Amino acid sequence: MERPQPPGPIERPRLRRTAAAFTSLMALAATSLVAGPAVAGAARGPCALPRTAAHHSLGLDTWNASYPRPDRTLDAIMIFLSFPDSRPKYRPAELAADHFPATSRFYEHASYGKFKLRAHPRRDWLRMPHPSTAYGIRRDWAPTRRTAYLRDALAVADPHVDFSRYDIVYLVADPDAPGVDSDATKVVNFEHPLRADGTDIKRVVTVFERHPPDRNVLAHETGHVFDLADLYHRPMDGKGDWDTYVGDWDVMGSQFGLSPDLFGWHKWKLGWLDRRQVRCVPPTRTSLLTLEPIAAPRSVGGSTGTRLAVVRTGKDSVLAIEARAATGNDINTCTEGVLIYRVRGSTASGGGPVEVVDTHPGSEACWDRSVYPQLANAPLGVGETFTVPGERTRVQVEDRTATGAWTVKITPGV
Numbered sequence: 001m002e003r004p005q006p007p008g009p010i011e012r013p014r015l016r017r018t019a020a021a022f023t024s025l026m027a028l029a030a031t032s033l034v035a036g037p038a039v040a041g042a043a044r045g046p047c048a049l050p051r052t053a054a055h056h057s058l059g060l061d062t063w064n065a066s067y068p069r070p071d072r073t074l075d076a077i078m079i080f081l082s083f084p085d086s087r088p089k090y091r092p093a094e095l096a097a098d099h100f101p102a103t104s105r106f107y108e109h110a111s112y113g114k115f116k117l118r119a120h121p122r123r124d125w126l127r128m129p130h131p132s133t134a135y136g137i138r139r140d141w142a143p144t145r146r147t148a149y150l151r152d153a154l155a156v157a158d159p160h161v162d163f164s165r166y167d168i169v170y171l172v173a174d175p176d177a178p179g180v181d182s183d184a185t186k187v188v189n190f191e192h193p194l195r196a197d198g199t200d201i202k203r204v205v206t207v208f209e210r211h212p213p214d215r216n217v218l219a220h221e222t223g224h225v226f227d228l229a230d231l232y233h234r235p236m237d238g239k240g241d242w243d244t245y246v247g248d249w250d251v252m253g254s255q256f257g258l259s260p261d262l263f264g265w266h267k268w269k270l271g272w273l274d275r276r277q278v279r280c281v282p283p284t285r286t287s288l289l290t291l292e293p294i295a296a297p298r299s300v301g302g303s304t305g306t307r308l309a310v311v312r313t314g315k316d317s318v319l320a321i322e323a324r325a326a327t328g329n330d331i332n333t334c335t336e337g338v339l340i341y342r343v344r345g346s347t348a349s350g351g352g353p354v355e356v357v358d359t360h361p362g363s364e365a366c367w368d369r370s371v372y373p374q375l376a377n378a379p380l381g382v383g384e385t386f387t388v389p390g391e392r393t394r395v396q397v398e399d400r401t402a403t404g405a406w407t408v409k410i411t412p413g414v
Helices: 018-025 092-099 102-110 143-157 217-225 264-270
Strands: 073-082 116-127 168-173 186-196 199-207 278-280 287-291 308-314 317-324 337-344 354-356 385-388 393-400 406-411
Touching: 073 092, 073 143, 092 116, 092 168, 102 116, 102 217, 116 143, 143 168, 143 186, 143 199, 168 217, 186 217, 199 217, 264 308, 264 317, 287 308, 287 317, 308 406, 317 406, 337 393, 337 406
Parallel strands: 073 116, 073 168, 168 199, 278 308
Antiparallel strands: 186 199, 287 406, 308 317, 317 337, 337 354, 385 393, 393 406
């Protein structure tokens, strides 16, 4: 994918009702919008968990219309913000190159070409009215200071940006300003959308990353724009391991993961897998199927092959089974094989809505590269069998085909 061409340095300014617009900014939800209206066209079938009111619910029987669905080309504006107490060391083009086209390529690979993220970085810095230290920027940001930052950022951008042209807004701060904390990068949702240029701005991505940034950081944050949950575990005291739920296996768990491609469940939710590529395993008999790697760019011979197997385990839970291989976004994976994970539709973002099943407990792999070596070797290899504790579902990997797919036997309720 070619690097997106930015728009000109100045766009036509427009008269705006800024006072009324910024009043709506004062009511912010730090992490969540309401559950939102449903939209038809989402996943159906006996294994499609219902979407709940949980923040970023992984239920996928309906789509939350409060979020854009990445099943078409979406345009994103990158706005670069400087401060009176710091002179930027880098040009906006250099900071834009930290994230694009890499983030666009990530999503193009993950979606099998069904979604394109088109970035439009501005070429100039826009000066904020107050020093960076005045905003108290940090991970757990005081709401009043965060509101002040967003109010000022959108005010300085307003005369230069036609927000009606864009689906996503990235606010990129000068990473070397003294008050900027890279740990504060996140998506902020507006409880009451800001109306600008005839468009509702429901959320913005606030970027405070160092140069160069953490890899895949914007792929992770952009996932929240599409209603994907945080899959990491945040220790209560800030100490301990953050990656106990899913380890390396999905960028929504860790932006540093060796296998960052999105889970098949996520791809089903986002509309990148259709019903023909998802096998709902009957609860009363053994199923033998062939799973193509979730990160492989296309099905063998261009056919629509099975990418995800699902075993319903309860009203709000399933076991998901997929193949992971060193290809596409997973090219640097630690281990290949058949991955098993639990999904819970009513568990909120950050609470463990997905948990990878460790099929090799007591062992680890890639300790020098993995974010959580205990789960780095979670997939089953050829000839291995595992019965999931508590679920009584047995998964046996019988073979790997010449084309790289895995032959898998799944027996629920053994």
